[in-house]
Amino acid sequence: MKVTELFRKGEFVVTAEVGPPKGCHLEGVVEEAKEYLSGLSAVNVTDCQSSVMRVGSLATCKVLKDAGLNPIYQLTCRDRNRIALQSDLLSAAAFGIDNVLCLTGDHTKLGDTPQAKPVFDLDSVSLLSTIKTLESGYDIAGNELVGDPPTFAKGAVVSPCSDSVDAQLSKMERKVMAGAEFFQTQAVYDTERFISFMEKAKQFDRPVQLGIVLLKSAGMASYMNKSVAGIHVPPDMIAELKADKEKTKAGITGVEIAARIIRECKPYVQGVHIMAMGWESKIPMLMELAGL
Amino acid sequence: MLITQLKNREAIDALISGTCFIVNCHGCGEVSFPAAEAQALQAELASQGKVTGILTTDYICSPENMKVNLESRRSEIDEADMVLVFSCGVGVQTVAGYLEDKKVCAGCDTYRLPGFQGVTPLEYDCEQCGECFLNLTGGICPITACSKSLVNGQCGGAKNGKCEVDPEMDCGWERIYRRLEQLGRLDLLKRPVQLHNYATDDEVYKQNN
Amino acid sequence: MEDYTKYKLKAPDELAEVLAGSDNYFVIACNKCFKEFVSTEETDCEEFLKIAEEQGKTVIGSVQTDFLCNKIQTEKKLKDLIPEGTENIIVLSCGLGVQTIADITGKPTAAACNTLNYRGQHGMALTEKACDACAQCYLNLTGGICPIVDCSKSLLNGQCGGAKNGKCEVDPNRDCAWEKIYQRLSKQGRLQEFEAQPVQFRDYSKIDHKAISDYVKAIRDARLDGYYGGVHPQERKELAENAPLLKFPEPETVVISLSQHSGRPAEPVVQVGDTVKVGQVIGTANGYISSPVHSSVSGTVIAIEPRLHPVSGTESMAVVIRSDGQDTLDESVKPHGSLNDLSPEDIYNIVRDSGIVGMGGATFPTAVKLKPGKPVDTVLLNGCECEPLLTADHKVLLTYADDIIFGLQVLLKAVDAEKGIIVIEDNKPDAIELMQEKTAELENIEVAAVRTKYPQGAEKMLIKRVLDRQVPSGGLPADVGAVVCNISTAKAVSDAVVMGMPLIERVVSVTGERIQNPGNYIVKIGTSVKDIIDYCGGITTDDAVVKIGGPMMGLVQTDLDVPVLKGANGIIAVDPEVSYENPCIKCGRCVDVCPMELSPLYYAKYAPLEDWEGMREKNVMDCIECRSCEYICSSRIPLLKYIRAGKTAIRGMK
Known part of the structure; x- marks a missing residue:
């Protein structure tokens, strides 16, 4: 089911992500997804997230789909040239996977195999445009595809709280131009900054899902502030996490904060995208607290 | 334009079989040659009786210059089981091409240096990609200034205007954005999707052959 | 010879796109580099101007120049060159030039050229061999043929299945690299060695961009430190650095050239058969830019005749004196009293009459510098000794620190300057420390420690480095209020004032890889170079090259039967240089x-x-x-x- 259909129907689209394991056994992922994520609109499957080698996003999407979930195939340009990217997109279509989230991908040097050749033959923008080309019945070299062309709900990401927000907006515009139909954002903590970003992003007229990462501890928040691009956890939030260590450890504080952010931003967005990072079990509670 | 670094000691030891004649090229020395390390290593090899001679010269990438230099030491080269060259990859290939029957090995690894005017390292870099993007980017090269060589704008990895690969390196697309803003040319970012053409080297090759 | 021209003018239709929507151009074209320097004319600029005209565009002006990417020079060349009304800048160059101009001008800058994509990096010389600079040289496994550049797939573990008739699948005119590698290894009997290699993986993280960019910064910093350009040849000073400063034994005869200095030769005032003493005038100055010469021994004049001169390489008049070994001082050699009692004019006379000339090698009569005709605020003493190998000035600094400082005070008084600066390169930390200690209490003298770079000791470089003043083209140090002397010259000035001793000896370093026993000696002017070399154990090989001076500016001597002159700071014997002259390739x-x-x-x-x-x-x-x-x-x-x-x-x- 294309998430674009859901947006069109005016549904508030809630998605969450799962990370495939480093190994070839997918049963665990499927079970966890069935237990905690089956109520959601769709499930993102990450593509060797943070440049760490794992089982493929496409294979994981396939088993999730078989298990009755609606997968969003995350595809990065880090590891494949334009031949492999197009080929994998056709493979996805062959499996009936019709949601794709296009990303440039982290640099190889950031992951567990820094020796690898960083490809970046295409980037997120040209990948979106490539999908549009495939949808027209041709590959990007201009050769005709056999049979009906594939169609996808084409998603992209944006960092609303980036310190270079204007450069991000300009990139968002290019993504729209290249064919992006919906956006998921990097994790948001500073709602004021996010809302002012959304005011500017409104002009592109594309549904946007608010990105949520559950805060597990004050340490995690400080680490993300220091090292993760586009993330800014305000100091009062860190203080809140510090205030009641037991409550934070139990996950309650993080979920409460996330729910508050969702409630504040909900009028400005068309959905939420939750990156639980191992706390998938907290998602039902979050949904309830956020009133979703 | 090329800088060299000594291979590690185990790698060099593994190369040496029997005796060797050593060639050092200081041609780009004004840029970089690990002279002191190479000298220490070679003195040690010599003290073990593994060296028939050491030639320190420059510009062995020039075949004529390399030839007159090697010929001036012919007997020492003939006497050795192999020739060990401390130079960039071009120098090693030139020597290996000339001494075709001899085992010729490289004692160094070669790195590229930004810029290619003379051997002065430059603050600008050009990868000679063959399809200049500078007209779209306010004269800042996205191929070299962005660690992913992206041609359609900033990725999500920039933090505080710095690159995700190196927090001391400015994000190339951040710089491009600022420059275009300053020039009043942000409209350039609305150009059609750019695709990098990787076949431009063949064009040059075909043109020259 | 390969032509590695870096760029090509875009086709007219591509240019139309570049020019669309802009006008009023200033065109900057870079003369191409890395190709044989055949002509100074490049035609691309004209071609572009024609196309621009066809497109109905206005070109306000244009300039063609070399090496646009040389930012410092380009910035100077472009200063005040870009006319009013210029809206856009068009650059004909490779990507480096475009980026440089975009940065310097801050104006909208467009590239009218495409940079050409060569496979791999070429070396300095222009050959077809190239290197990809992969930071993990594989040539050892492949018989010296590069699998990264020469194989179109950059394969590391052998031939793919695409080769046909030994040619590459990508281009049937291109040799299959792995075919060549196989042939070469088989010829060298190294196939087994190749087979035994572990499977090769390329490591793309080896290229450490951060390390490279830090390195580039360091190199640029070193190159531009203090003044533009210069080089860093290997110093090799360790050869003679630790040898003590010794007095060279009394020569049997000395050959004292009447041309010890730049300017006109001295006029002899002795005759064959005359008895002379140490310090006695044997030749008088012949004009304003000239200098007297004195006997360095006591003994008898045995000839006044043309002798081979080490600088001119031809014969010129010299006074030959046989020493009596007594070292009897001439009556004229007597102290000149307290510096307080000497006027600038007195100092000028003493320096002139003592035959003191620039002892760094230039041998310009020092007295002339003491009448600069312009106000001078600073006297710089050059103790850099930037020439590789040489250690003479270093020894003088360590041995005669007090004399040098006194000499500087004398020079300061002579030109009425407020400040004296002793400049020493940082490869002589002991000398810097000693001088700092000795001058700590002196208000008008300071020590400047500078990073080594050749030719730091050149007057103009020294002034730029230490005072940040630019001597104008064709000008003299005095034009910017400075006088520069060598530290050995200052020592000679001190001797002249304190003892009344004219310049009759100097410190010479005898060094180089081909000298048996390198050393530093106080040598009487006129001593035979051959005798000095023999005393140092001789030269180790027949093909050694002997120079008087350092390896950079020293003069090659084919006949060693020449005397030491006042400017001879070194006698060196080094490896011969074997090289082949190629045409200029505009490497820049x-x-x-x-x-x-x-x-x-x-x-x-x-x-x-x-x-x-x-x-x-x-x-x-x-x-x-x-x-x-x-x-x-x-x-x-x-x-x-x-x-x-x-x-x-x-x-x-x-």
Whole structure:
């Protein structure tokens, strides 16, 4: 089911992500997804997230789909040239996977195999445009595809709280131009900054899902502030996490904060995208607290 | 334009079989040659009786210059089981091409240096990609200034205007954005999707052959 | 020879796209580099101007120049060149030039060219061999044939299935690299060695961009430190650095040339058979720019005749004296009293009459510098000794610190300057420390420690480095309020005032890889170079090259039967240089290193054509003959020969 259909129907689209394991056994992922994520609109499957080698996003999407979930195939340009990217997109279509989230991908040097050749033959923008080309019945070299062309709900990401927000907006515009139909954002903590970003992003007229990462501890928040691009956890939030260590450890504080952010931003967005990072079990509670 | 670094000691030891004649090229020395390390290593090899001679010269990438230099030491080269060259990859290939029957090995690894005017390292870099993007980017090269060589704008990895690969390196697309803003040319970012053409080297090759 | 021209003008339709929507251009075209320097004319600029005209565009002005990416020089050249009304800048160059101009001008800048994509990096010389700079050289496994550049797939573990008739699947005209590798290894009997190699993986993280960019910063910093250009030859000072300073044994005879200095030779005032004493005048100055000479021994004049001169290479008049070994002082040698009682004019006379000349090698009569005719605020003492190998000045600094400081006080008084600065390169930390200690209490003298770089000791470089003042083209240090002397000269000035001793001896370092026993000696002027070398155990091989001076500016001596002159700071024996002269390929290195910011490549172009006017226009007269260009020249062109020919011809034209 294309998430674009859901947006069109005016549904508030809630998605969450799962990370495939480093190994070839997918049963665990499927079970966890069935237990905690089956109520959601769709499930993102990450593509060797943070440049760490794992089982493929496409294979994981396939088993999730078989298990009755609606997968969003995350595809990065880090590891494949334009031949492999197009080929994998056709493979996805062959499996009936019709949601794709296009990303440039982290640099190889950031992951567990820094020796690898960083490809970046295409980037997120040209990948979106490539999908549009495939949808027209041709590959990007201009050769005709056999049979009906594939169609996808084409998603992209944006960092609303980036310190270079204007450069991000300009990139968002290019993504729209290249064919992006919906956006998921990097994790948001500073709602004021996010809302002012959304005011500017409104002009592109594309549904946007608010990105949520559950805060597990004050340490995690400080680490993300220091090292993760586009993330800014305000100091009062860190203080809140510090205030009641037991409550934070139990996950309650993080979920409460996330729910508050969702409630504040909900009028400005068309959905939420939750990156639980191992706390998938907290998602039902979050949904309830956020009133979703 | 090329800088060299000594291979590690185990790698060099593994190369040496029997005796060797050593060639050092200081041609780009004004840029970089690990002279002191190479000298220490070679003195040690010599003290073990593994060296028939050491030639320190420059510009062995020039075949004529390399030839007159090697010929001036012919007997020492003939006497050795192999020739060990401390130079960039071009120098090693030139020597290996000339001494075709001899085992010729490289004692160094070669790195590229930004810029290619003379051997002065430059603050600008050009990868000679063959399809200049500078007209779209306010004269800042996205191929070299962005660690992913992206041609359609900033990725999500920039933090505080710095690159995700190196927090001391400015994000190339951040710089491009600022420059275009300053020039009043942000409209350039609305150009059609750019695709990098990787076949431009063949064009040059075909043109020259 | 391969042509590695870096760029090509875009096709007219591509240019139309570049020019669309903009107008009022200033065009900057870079003369191409890395190709044989055949002509100084490039036609691309005209071609572009034609196309621009066809498109109905206005070009306000244009300039063609060399090496746009040389930011410092380009910035100077473009200063005040871009006219009012320029809206856009069009650059004809590779990507480096475009980025440089975009940065310098801050105006909308467009590239009218595409940079050409060569496979791999070529070396300095232009050959078809290339290197991908992969940071993990595989040539050891492949018989010296590069699998990264030469194989179109950059395969590391052997031939793919695509080769046909030994040619590559990508291009049937291209040899399959792995076919060549196989043939070469098989010829060398190394196939087994290859088979035994572990499977190769390429490591793309080996190229550490951060390390490279830090390195680039360090190199640029070193190159531009204090003044533009210069080089860092290997210092090799350790050869003689630790040898003590010894008095050279009394020579049996000395040959004292009457041409010890730049300017007119001295007039002999003794005759054959005369008895002379140490310090006695044997030749008097012959004009304003001239200098007297004195006997360095006591004994008998046995000849006044032409002898081989180590600088001119021809014979010139010399006084030959046989020493009686007594070292009897001449009556004229007596102290001049307290400095307080000496007027500048007195000092001028003492320095002039003592035959003191620049002892760094230039041998300009020092007294002339003491009447600069312009106000001078600073006297710089050059203790850099930037020439490789030489350690004479270093020894003088350590041994005669007090004399040097006193000499400087004398010089300061002579030119009425407020401040004296002793400049020493940081490869002589002991000398810096000693001098700092000795001058700590002196208000008008300071010590400047500077990072090593050749030719730091050249007057103009020293002034730029220490005082950040630019001596104008054709000008003298006094034009910017400075006087520069060598530290050995200052020591000689001190001797002249304190003891009344004229310049009759100097410190010489005898060094180089081919000298048996390197050392540092106090040598009487006129001592035979051959005797000195023999005393040091001789030269170790027949093919050694002997120079008087350092390896950079020293003069090659084929006949060692020459005397030590006042300017001889070193006698060196070094490895012979074997090299092959190739045509200039416009690599730009000479431009990078020339401390006077000249373009030496043109001298090699113009001199053989006897285009002296062209050389003059390229400011050849500003050349200080430091030989940095020749040292760095990737084509091994004897640039200095051309420069000197040009200078001589231009002087003749006047």
